[in-house]
Amino acid sequence: xxxxxxxxxxxxxxxxxxxxxxxxxxxxxxxxxxxxxxxxxxxxxxxxxxxxxxxxxxxxxxxxxxxxxxxxxxxxxxxxxxxxxxxxxxxxxxxxxxxxxxxxxxxxxxxxxxxxxxxxxxxxxxxxxxxxxxxxxxxxxxxxxxxxxxxxxxxxxxxxxxxxxxxxxxxxxxxxxxxxxxxxxxxxxxxxxxxxxxxxxxxxxxxxxxxxxxxxxxxxxxxxxxxxxxxxxxx
Ligand code: UDP
Numbered sequence: 001x002x003x004x005x006x007x008x009x010x011x012x013x014x015x016x017x018x019x020x021x022x023x024x025x026x027x028x029x030x031x032x033x034x035x036x037x038x039x040x041x042x043x044x045x046x047x048x049x050x051x052x053x054x055x056x057x058x059x060x061x062x063x064x065x066x067x068x069x070x071x072x073x074x075x076x077x078x079x080x081x082x083x084x085x086x087x088x089x090x091x092x093x094x095x096x097x098x099x100x101x102x103x104x105x106x107x108x109x110x111x112x113x114x115x116x117x118x119x120x121x122x123x124x125x126x127x128x129x130x131x132x133x134x135x136x137x138x139x140x141x142x143x144x145x146x147x148x149x150x151x152x153x154x155x156x157x158x159x160x161x162x163x164x165x166x167x168x169x170x171x172x173x174x175x176x177x178x179x180x181x182x183x184x185x186x187x188x189x190x191x192x193x194x195x196x197x198x199x200x201x202x203x204x205x206x207x208x209x210x211x212x213x214x215x216x217x218x219x220x221x222x223x224x225x226x227x228x229x230x231x232x233x234x235x
Contacts, residue, residue: 013026176194
């Protein structure tokens, strides 16, 4: 069986695996995009850093008993994952006001959110990933009420773990985006990645240690991703 390109995304290419039809190989790329791809740049070294960061986090999530697609890291840029049907939802959890939430509600960035908020966005590029609620998710047939409840509970459980890990290395977990998928048995598991590309991490001085460095032109993205990786290695 040879490796075939299944899907080419903004930050990763997905290939079939040579060893098992239920596995895929995710290859992390150096591309950075924002505004749904309207701004696109190559940032040398980003793929290697995100693969390492995401592999480290997913290994820890697996060890903590969270069901994920992560099998193992294969190389600097590649990891082996379980094949899933991605549920077309961007599941965002917010611990602190930032980004689009600050804009939408006219609140300053940095305000803590006592009960973390879970939001859904419908993953559909041509609609610019609209903000939707649980009832839209059920109406659109994306997930059942039971599945929605499970996804939200898992997202909150993952938050407790991640918040603690990042706090241990001096970083505050502001918000992040997760994606879930259904495996071959229909079980919902955590998929995609966890990296500073899809989370916000602030250091003790409030410096942005994430993709906002690219979005807001604050300096070298890879320099801050390297710091995040080195910190996480201390765990
Ligand atoms: N996010 C993401 N992909 C998206 C949109 C958001 O990974 O297409 C992440 C983003 O990095 C942040 C969180 O989700 O950690 C919340 O993003 P927000 O809604 O504030 O949007 P943004 O301000 O990033 O456009």
